[in-house]
Amino acid sequence: MNHHLKTFYTIWSRDIIRFSRNRGRIVASMATPVLFLFVFGGGLGPSMAPMAGGSLSFEQFMFPGVIAMTVLFTAVFAAVSIVWDREFGFLKEVMVAPVSRRVVALGKVAGGSTLAMFQGLLILILAPLLGISITFEQAVYLLLLMLLLAGVMSALGILVAARQRSMEGFQVIMNFIMLPMLFLSGAFFPLTGVPVWMEALANINPVSYGVDPMRQVALRGSVPEAFLDAMRLHPIAVDVVVMLAFGAIFLVPAIWLFSKQD
C-alpha cells in the first residue's frame, strides 16, 4: 500500500474503531435527537397550524432536520476533537510521524464524516415510528446527502480547530457557529416566508443546503407532490453543487492551516 493511503487509512480507521468500541456513547448520542423529535416535536406540533394541508405532522416535518442536526453536531465535534488530541492524544504521535499532514487532515474529515453519516443512519431508522416510509432508493440518496453535509461540516470543524490550542474557545464555536447554523437551516421551521434578514442568512448557511434536499428526498411518497414542491427552496442539484462549493471553501484553508508548522 502506498504510504499516503496507509496514513489515510490509519486516521480514518482509528475513528471508526474508537466509535464502534463505545456502544454506550452511540446510544447516548441518540438521546438529543430523540428528545427533539418526540418531546419537542410532539409537544409543539398540536399547537401549530396544520402543515401541507394536514398531511404532514410537525414531527414528520422536523425529521429530516433532526437528521441534519445529528450529522452537523457529530461531524463538528469529531473534527474539533483534534484540538485535544493534538496536545495530549494520539494525534501528537501522528504529527511527528513522517506523513503528509494534508493526508492526515483528509483522513480526519473522512473519519468524522463516516461517523456522522452513521449517526444520521441511526436516526433514519426511526422513520417508521413517525409514519414516514423510506424506500431503499430514498435511503441511499439520504445517506449520500448526509455524507456530503458531514464532509462540509467536518471541513469547517477542522478549519475552526486547526490553530486552536485549547478547548476554551469551544463554547464560542458552539454559540456563534453551530447553533445559528442549526436554527437558520430550516431544520425546525420552514424557510419559506421568513423575514428577509433571516432568508439572507439562511442563504449563506451551508446547513440549509443540506436540510432542503434531505427533506425533499425523505418526505417524497409521504406528502403530496404539490406540498413538497411548495416547501422546496432550491432544486436538489443546486443544493448539492452549493454544498460541494462550501466544502471546497472550508477544506482548502483547513488543510493549509492544519499542515502549517508552529
Added chain:
Amino acid sequence: MVNSHGHMDTIQVNKLVRNFDDFRAVNEISFEVHESEIFGFLGPNGAGKTTTINMLCTLLRPTGGSAQVNGFDVSSQQSQVRSSIGIIFQDPSLDEELTAHENMRFHAMLYDVSREDFKRRSEELIEMVDLTDKLGDQVRTYSGGMKRRLEIARGLLHRPRVLFLDEPTLGLDPQTRRHIWQYLRKLREQREVTMFMTTHYMDEAENCNRIAIIDHGEIVAIDTPANLKERVGGDIITLRTSDNELASERLIQVHRVETRTGPEGQLIVEIDRGDQFIPKIIETFSKGSKPIEVQSVSLRQPTLEDVFIKLTGHAIREEEADTKSQMRQRGRMFGRSGRRP
C-alpha cells in the same frame, strides 16, 4: 557528521533560538550529542527543554539558528528527520481506546514499516518491555508505567537512531521510575540507540553520560555528571545554628569560606575535606563574645542539585501550574484523549 574528536555527532545544534511572541523560550543554544550516548537536558519547568525537543523533532519551527539530527536539517529536511527519530512525549500519546497491538500497528503504518518487519519487531520489542500478555488489552486499562513501556516499544518500531524522551518518568512513582530506567539501560546495551532526554529529576540525570544544564532558555554548563559535581568543589556541609547570619559572618572572617542558604534556611558550606572542617567550625562558633549554638550538622558528597544551585543561583522546583498543566489536569478528570460528546 564527524566532529573534531573523531566521534560521530548524532545531533548538532548551533545557536538555536525560539521565540513565542515577545518571549524568548530558547536563547542561542549550541551543543552536540554523540552517537550512542545518553544526553540529558536538566532544568526546571519552563527552562526551554520541551521547546528544544519540539524543534529537534520538527514540531516547532526554530526562530533562528540551525540544528541537524542524524545529518538532516530540522528546517529543510523534516521528513528525513522524522523517519530517523523516535519520540516519547511528556504526555502519553497513545490512543487509550485502542489495544496495545492496534497502537503498535498504527505506528507501523504511519512509519511505513512492512508487515513482516512489523510482526517480527513488535514481538521482540513487546517482549523487551514485558507486555506480551497485555498486548490485546485496551491501553486505558494500563498503569502509568505500562503506558510508558508501551510507548518506548512503539517508539523503537521503525528502528530510529535517536530516541527523544521528554520527561520520560514524569508523574510516575519512584519504583516505576526505577523500572523504566532498567528498560532504558537495557535498551542502550542491546541496541546502539542515542538518547536525548529532558528531566527535572536530579537522580534521573545521573543516568546520563553527559548533561546540559539549562535555565531561562540558556545552557549554563555541559559536562559529565562527575565533572559537573567537581565544579562544586569538595564536600557539602549543611548546618543549622542558633544564628545563621552571625555564623555566616564568622565563617567568612575566620576561615575565608563563603556560605549560601539552603531551601529550608540551612547554612551550606562547600569545602574540600569537610570531615576535617566540621570540628574547626564548631570550635570557631564556641569562641567569641557571642557563642553560636550548632543545632545540627551533616556532611555529604555534592549532588547535581548543588551543581544546579551553584550555576544558576536557585534551586530546581516545581513551578506554578501553567495553562497546559491545568488543561492536563482537567483532562485527567474527564478521561483522556479527545472524548467526543
